[in-house]
Amino acid sequence: MLNSPLQNKSKLLIASAELLHNNYYYPAVAHASYYSCYQLMKYIWLYSMGKSQEELDLNTSLSRLGSHEYLLNEVVKYVNNFQNDKSEKDARSLRNDIPQLKRLRTDADYSDNNFDSIKSLKSIRLSKSLLTILKKY
Numbered sequence: 001m002l003n004s005p006l007q008n009k010s011k012l013l014i015a016s017a018e019l020l021h022n023n024y025y026y027p028a029v030a031h032a033s034y035y036s037c038y039q040l041m042k043y044i045w046l047y048s049m050g051k052s053q054e055e056l057d058l059n060t061s062l063s064r065l066g067s068h069e070y071l072l073n074e075v076v077k078y079v080n081n082f083q084n085d086k087s088e089k090d091a092r093s094l095r096n097d098i099p100q101l102k103r104l105r106t107d108a109d110y111s112d113n114n115f116d117s118i119k120s121l122k123s124i125r126l127s128k129s130l131l132t133i134l135k136k137y
Helices: 005-022 026-048 053-062 067-080 085-110 117-134
Strands: none
Touching (some): 005 117, 026 085, 026 117, 053 067, 067 085
């Protein structure tokens, strides 16, 4: 099977995050790092879980959650349903680390403070760790 555009975007975004970091564009790193993971969660929703964009839109509007939070919760449930030691650990990592990565992105995008190389590097490390998990599903 060929890579989907979502998988390709995810690869491009993590590569972009590293390029941005290496060129000292730290605030933009968190954005690219987060969305590289979001693209793979969306891929899991559409291809692994066999759901549609319309279902995501409808379910999000019926829930009290934003689309990103709703998607994360559904992907975590999906991963957890594999019911093995790895999937439980993977689901826990996703549940804990995606929000942490999202907070870094929000901080970089909206906060009136410096987003330095340490936060930038943390964004990349979190993203790469999460991408390793997401690619399994």
